Amino acid sequence: MCGIVGYTGFQDAYDIVINGLKRLEYRGYDSAGIVLENGNKKLEVEKTKGKVDDLVNISGKLKGVAKIGMGHTRWATHGVPSDRNSHPHLSNNGKIAIIHNGIIENYDTIKTMLTEKGFTFKSETDTEVLVNLVQYFMDLNSETDFPTAVRYALNEVYGAYAITVMHEDFPGVLVVGRLGSPLAIGIGDKEYFIASDASPFVEFTKEAIYLEEGHMATISLENGVDIRTINDNSKIEPEIQKLKLSLEQIEKGGYEHFMLKEIFEQPKSIHDTMRGRLLVDEGVIKMAGIWDHVEKFKNANRIIIIACGTSWHAGLIGEYLIEEYARIPVEVEYASEFRYRNPIITDKDVVIAISQSGETADTMAALKLAKEKGAFIYGICNVVDSSIARITDAGSYTHAGPEIGVASTKAFTAQLTILTLIAFKLGKHNGTLDNTSFMSLIAELDLIPKKIEEVLSTTHELVKNISKDFVKSTNFLYLGRGYNYPAALEGALKLKEISYIHAEGYPAAEMKHGPIALIDENMPIVIIAPKKGHYDKIVSNVQEIKARKGKLIAVVNKGDQQVSEMADYVIEIPETSECFSPILASVPLQLLAYYIAVYRGANVDQPRNLAKSVTVE
Numbered sequence: 028m029c030g031i032v033g034y035t036g037f038q039d040a041y042d043i044v045i046n047g048l049k050r051l052e053y054r055g056y057d058s059a060g061i062v063l064e065n066g067n068k069k070l071e072v073e074k075t076k077g078k079v080d081d082l083v084n085i086s087g088k089l090k091g092v093a094k095i096g097m098g099h100t101r102w103a104t105h106g107v108p109s110d111r112n113s114h115p116h117l118s119n120n121g122k123i124a125i126i127h128n129g130i131i132e133n134y135d136t137i138k139t140m141l142t143e144k145g146f147t148f149k150s151e152t153d154t155e156v157l158v159n160l161v162q163y164f165m166d167l168n169s170e171t172d173f174p175t176a177v178r179y180a181l182n183e184v185y186g187a188y189a190i191t192v193m194h195e196d197f198p199g200v201l202v203v204g205r206l207g208s209p210l211a212i213g214i215g216d217k218e219y220f221i222a223s224d225a226s227p228f229v230e231f232t233k234e235a236i237y238l239e240e241g242h243m244a245t246i247s248l249e250n251g252v253d254i255r256t257i258n259d260n261s262k263i264e265p266e267i268q269k270l271k272l273s274l275e276q277i278e279k280g281g282y283e284h285f286m287l288k289e290i291f292e293q294p295k296s297i298h299d300t301m302r303g304r305l306l307v308d309e310g311v312i313k314m315a316g317i318w319d320h321v322e323k324f325k326n327a328n329r330i331i332i333i334a335c336g337t338s339w340h341a342g343l344i345g346e347y348l349i350e351e352y353a354r355i356p357v358e359v360e361y362a363s364e365f366r367y368r369n370p371i372i373t374d375k376d377v378v379i380a381i382s383q384s385g386e387t388a389d390t391m392a393a394l395k396l397a398k399e400k401g402a403f404i405y406g407i408c409n410v411v412d413s414s415i416a417r418i419t420d421a422g423s424y425t426h427a428g429p430e431i432g433v434a435s436t437k438a439f440t441a442q443l444t445i446l447t448l449i450a451f452k453l454g455k456h457n458g459t460l461d462n463t464s465f466m467s468l469i470a471e472l473d474l475i476p477k478k479i480e481e482v483l484s485t486t487h488e489l490v491k492n493i494s495k496d497f498v499k500s501t502n503f504l505y506l507g508r509g510y511n512y513p514a515a516l517e518g519a520l521k522l523k524e525i526s527y528i529h530a531e532g533y534p535a536a537e538m539k540h541g542p543i544a545l546i547d548e549n550m551p552i553v554i555i556a557p558k559k560g561h562y563d564k565i566v567s568n569v570q571e572i573k574a575r576k577g578k579l580i581a582v583v584n585k586g587d588q589q590v591s592e593m594a595d596y597v598i599e600i601p602e603t604s605e606c607f608s609p610i611l612a613s614v615p616l617q618l619l620a621y622y623i624a625v626y627r628g629a630n631v632d633q634p635r636n637l638a639k640s641v642t643v644e
Contacts, residue, residue: 029114029128030054031210032227033097033191033201035248036218040096041089043220047227048079048098050277053285053431054128054223055102056633058113062124063089063096068198070124074099074113078633095199097191097221099126104153116155118162119146122195123173125158128223129188129208137183157184161192173197174245174255177204181243181257187388189238191221204243204257209386209413212236212244212252214267219246224410225270226277226429233270237412239263268412276429284631286432286525290617291483294476296427296437297610300444307473310466312452316405316421321456323403327377329356331402333365333393334381337435337520338442342381343513344609345446351606352454352468362389366396374401382406383430383438385413394418407445409438423449432632434524436617439517440479440610447472447606471604478601479614486598486615493580493596494622500551503530504542504577505616507555508565514555514609518616525634526624535561535568548576553619555582555612556590559605569593580619582612 030051034043044061059082060074071093073086079100099114115124131137134153137160142148146159157180164176171179173194181188187207194200203210203221213220213228213235220228225235236252238244242263245253254263282288304313317324324330330349332342339361346357360370362380372378378397382390385408394415398404406415406422409430416422425441451468454460460468497503503522507515516532523530533542535554546552552572556565566589572579573593581587581594584602591597600611624631 029102029223030100031097031126031128031189031191031221031223032099033203033221034218035095035199035201035246036215037094038218039091040093041086041091043227044096044098045079045083045086047220047222048082048100050226051223052079052100052633053433055100057108058101058110059099060113060115060126061086061089061096061098062115062126062193063093064193064195064198065092068195070117070121070193070195072115072117072124074110074115076108076110076113095193095201097124097126097193097201104130107151112150112152114154116150116152116158118158120162123158123161124193125154125161125190127154127157127188127190129206130186131157131184131188132186133184157190158192160184173200174202174243177202178243178255178257178260181206189223199247199249201246202243203238203246205238206241206257207388207391207414210238212238212246214252217248219248219252221246229270229277234267235270236265236267240414240417271411277431283625284432284621286434286436286621286631289430289432289437290614290621292428293437293440293614294480294483296441297444297479298476299426299428300441301448301472302426304448305469305473307469310469312448312455312469314423314448314452316423317449317452320403320405320421321453324353324355324377324453325457326375327355327403328373328375329358330377330379331372331397332357332359332379332381333362333390333397334359335362335387335389337439337517338381338383338387340513340517340520341439341442341446342379343516344443344510345379345381345450347510348446348450348606349453352450352460353457354459355453355457360393362387362393365393370396372397372400372402376402377405378402379405379407380415380419381442382408382413382415383410383435383442384408385410385415387415391415391418407442409441433634433637434521434620434631440613443610444475468604468606471607475603475607475610478603478611482600482611482614486600487618490598490615490618491622493598494619495626497551497623498626500528502545502550503528504538504545504550504552505530505532506535506538506552506568507532507612508535508561510560510605510609511555511557511612514612514616515553517613518553518555518620521617521620522623524637525620525631526627526629527635528623535565538568539571543571543575546572546575546577548578551578551580553580553582553616554590555608556587557582557600557605557608557612558584558587558602559608566590582615
């Protein structure tokens with residue numbers, strides 16, 4: 028959940044680290060810090076509560092002093108955001124510095140042992156325990172070198188981590204390790220980069236090593252990258268990969284925020300998700316991950332979809348899609364609850380994991396349990412070579428491109444696109460979706476990117492103006508039926524995440540079973556009411572809302588009359604098949620959340636208490 032950057036080479040390490048931290052700030056932004064090895068081979072540390080810009084304000088004197096260093100931007104786990112809890116942390120002797128992403132679950136036991144040995148602690152963090160454990164192993168035996176001491180320490184801890192460590196007696200050396208949290212090593216010309224993802228070094232090199240689970244590496248200009256297993260020190264030959272990420276993809280491109288840019292990228296991201304998979308002229312869907320294992324799906328007792336947050340909402344829509352078109356039973360589970368309720372899983376089950384980052388800790392833990400039980404594991408994620416991509420038996424990348432805004436937008440609609448392709452592919456193979464319906468549906472799916480372009484062009488300014496009327500609202504209710512009930516949940520989540528307005532999503536029919544008590548002239552209600560599906564029932568729900576003077580924002584199809592006449596605000600989207608309506612309806616709801624947040628002065632790309640990739644439980 029935190030951002031790690033490291034560098035050794037010929038450039039100014041301060042600039043590399045600070046600029047890298049700014050690119051990783053989406054991973055955590057309640058504190059930041061930097062450590063450099065100066066010309067006297069001594070460690071210099073600056074750290075502070077706040078954002079990377081706050082770190083820049085106190086650390087400018089370090090510019091130009093070092094060619095090696097590392098930095099950290101934090102999302103707090105152990106200990107409140109504060110200067111002393113910020114990373115890097117130093118060992119008691121002041122010679123070892125560490126930055127860490129993850130959680131050391133047995134830190135308290137180790138801390139007790141170290142305290143008994145005379146170690147003292149300045150922070151409340153689990154990370155300071157780990158750096159002192161490294162010192163302990165070096166003190167224990169004078170012949171134990173730095174990388175070996177790190178390995179010994181990592182063998183004593185359990186939990187999740189990505190770490191980078193420096194030692195002033197081992198100048199020019201960075202030691203990194205990984206278990207459950209991502210870490211990439213950029214390979215340049217006489218320089219090396221460390222980062223939680225490739226964005227901090229994309230303009231310097233197109234070659235990277237993605238450190239595997241349970242591996243560590245010692246990195247220096249003299250000896251290059253030496254990769255070993257943490258448990259037994261076996262040497263590993265590195266696999267160097269070519270980066271597809273470009274600098275343009277991780278810049279705002281003239282938009283005020285990354286979130287707005289990513290909302291407007293959805294026609295392209297959905298097209299990229301379908302490219303090479305949806306071949307309308309040939310009347311086929313090509314998905315190797317499904318086709319190579321199609322009998323696993325066809326013969327499954329059930330499909331279990333595991334996800335968190337926005338991905339869980341995508342999974343709910345996936346349940347509707349797969350059950351309707353492929354006629355396979357589907358259950359959707361919160362990954363965070365799944366493994367703790369002793370679930371019944373067999374080798375006849377197929378488990379689909381959905382994660383934007385491919386690193387979500389809860390989802391990874393649930394997958395490991397499902398794999399142990401013999402289930403077939405299929406992954407849907409956006410990040411190539413991520414942890415979930417590696418653990419699954421097969422899967423599909425969404426190809427949405429980098430998503431920097433913490434609140435997911437284009438990754439969500441790309442996930443829906445993949446789930447739609449899977450449902451149609453399985454339905455055609457199983458014979459539950461006849462050829463005429465299949466051809467009609469894929470032709471309509473092929474038009475969705477153009478229809479999103481239409482939504483963006485016709486609703487952008489309208490939604491921007493509507494948003495001004497709700498800046499002071501304190502509660503919202505989002506309603507939908509059928510496929511659009513999960514879309515209502517997602518719309519409410521977007522508003523909560525970035526504007527800090529309390530919002531709830533409900534099936535519209537459930538409104539009268541409790542939530543209707545909240546409705547008065549001060550309650551804004553967003554209702555998704557396309558003509559396809561349950562329109563007559565939605566009309567009845569709208570009448571119930573207006574009878575209680577609720578402020579109604581209606582998302583309707585172009586030309587709608589009944590709901591539009593009763594609504595206070597009307598947002599029109601093109602007509603489409605019911606199963607595609609959540610994709611189109613989500614776009615104006617994203618814009619609504621975005622502009623309400625902007626007008627409230629919220630930090631849209633970095634909402635409080637959140638981070639993009641949740642790599643801790």
